[in-house]
Amino acid sequence: xxxxxxxxxxxxxxxxxxxxxxxxxxxxxxxxxxxxxxxxxxxxxxxxxxxxxxxxxxxxxxxxxxxxxxxxxxxxxxxxxxxxxxxxxxxxxxxxxxxxxxxxxxx
Amino acid sequence: xxxxxxxxxxxxxxxxxxxxxxxxxxxxxxxxxxxxxxxxxxxxxxxxxxxxxxxxxxxxxxxxxxxxxxxxxxxxxxxxxxxxxxxxxxxxxxxxxxxxxxxxxxxxxxxxxxxxxxx
Numbered sequence: 001x002x003x004x005x006x007x008x009x010x011x012x013x014x015x016x017x018x019x020x021x022x023x024x025x026x027x028x029x030x031x032x033x034x035x036x037x038x039x040x041x042x043x044x045x046x047x048x049x050x051x052x053x054x055x056x057x058x059x060x061x062x063x064x065x066x067x068x069x070x071x072x073x074x075x076x077x078x079x080x081x082x083x084x085x086x087x088x089x090x091x092x093x094x095x096x097x098x099x100x101x102x103x104x105x106x107x
Numbered sequence: 108x109x110x111x112x113x114x115x116x117x118x119x120x121x122x123x124x125x126x127x128x129x130x131x132x133x134x135x136x137x138x139x140x141x142x143x144x145x146x147x148x149x150x151x152x153x154x155x156x157x158x159x160x161x162x163x164x165x166x167x168x169x170x171x172x173x174x175x176x177x178x179x180x181x182x183x184x185x186x187x188x189x190x191x192x193x194x195x196x197x198x199x200x201x202x203x204x205x206x207x208x209x210x211x212x213x214x215x216x217x218x219x220x221x222x223x224x225x226x
Contacts, residue, residue: 001168034212036151043201043216044143044151055214087151091211094156095165096141101150 002026002090006099012107017078021102023071023088032092035064035073038101039084047086048073078104108132108215110202115220118192128185128202128217136160136180139205141213142187144198144222154200155187159208170196192224 003026013019023033031051036044046055048064051071061076075082083106088099114126128140142154155166155176164176175188185202199221203213 032211036213038151043218044213045216046212046214049206049212049214089151089153089212094163094210095167096153096156096210096212098143098151098153 001095002029002093002097004088004090004097004099006086006088006102008102009100010103010105012105013078014107015078015080017107019075019078019104021073021086021088021104023066023073023099025069025071025090025092028068029090029092031067032090033064033066033071034089034091035062036087036089037082037084038087044087075104108204110204110215110217112200112202112217112220115200115222117223117225119226120193120224122192123188123190124192124222126187126189126200126202126220126222128187130183130185130202130204133204133215135178135183137208139207139209139211140176140178140185141203141205142174142176142185143201143203143213143216144196145201145219146198152198156205156210157185158210163209165210189222192222194224196222197224198222 035048038044052064157176199219201219202217204215206214
C-alpha cells in the first residue's frame with residue numbers, strides 16, 4: 001500500500017502569513033493527489049485535485065504543486081477562515097490513502 | 108448533490124451493522140462511491156470504494172473480510188455492511204462521491220454517521 005506522510009503535524013501561523021504543508025508518498029504517484037480542508041464537526045471539503053488543480057469556488061490563495069513523491073499545499077495569505085485541518089490523499093492505485101493531517105492553528 | 112448517511116448507532120463488539128447512504132442530485136449510476144471513516148479527534152481513514160456499476164470493490168486492509176460495500180443503482184443508495192465489529196471501528200463514517208466512475212478523489216461528502224462499538 002502507498003503511505004502518505006504529511007509535515008508538519010501542527011502549524012501555528014498568523015492571519016496574512018504564507019504557509020506551506022508538505023505531503024510525501026512512499027512511492028511515485030505521478031500527480032494523482034488531492035488536498036482537503038476539514039473544520040471541526042464538518043465533513044472534509046475538496047480543495048485541490050491532480051496535485052495543482054483548484055476545485056470550483058476555492059479561493060486563489062490556495063495552490064498545490066509537486067509530482068512523483070513530494071507535494072505541497074500553499075496558502076499565500078492566511079485568512080481567518082483557513083484555520084482548519086488539511087489532508088492529502090493519493091489516488092494512484094485502486095485503493096486510496098490519506099495523510100495523517102496537518103492542523104493549522106492561530107498563533 | 109446531496110448524500111445522507113444513516114444506520115449508525117451503538118453496537119456490541121462482534122455484532123453487525125449496516126450503513127446506508129442516500130444520494131440525490133446526481134446520476135448515481137455514473138459515479139464511484141467511497142466510505143471514509145474518522146475516529147473522533149483523529150484523521151481520515153479510507154474504508155472502501157465501489158465502482159459505478161458495482162463491478163469492482165476495494166477495501167482498506169483494516170476492514171477487508173469484515174466489511175462489504177454495495178450499491179443499488181435503482182434506488183440511488185450505497186451500503187456498508189459491517190460484520191465482526193471491533194472497538195477500533197468506532198468512528199464517524201462518511202460516504203462520498205468519487206469524481207469519476209472508478210477510484211479517484213471524493214468531491215462530495217455526506218455529513219457522516221457515528222458508529223460506536225462498545226459493550
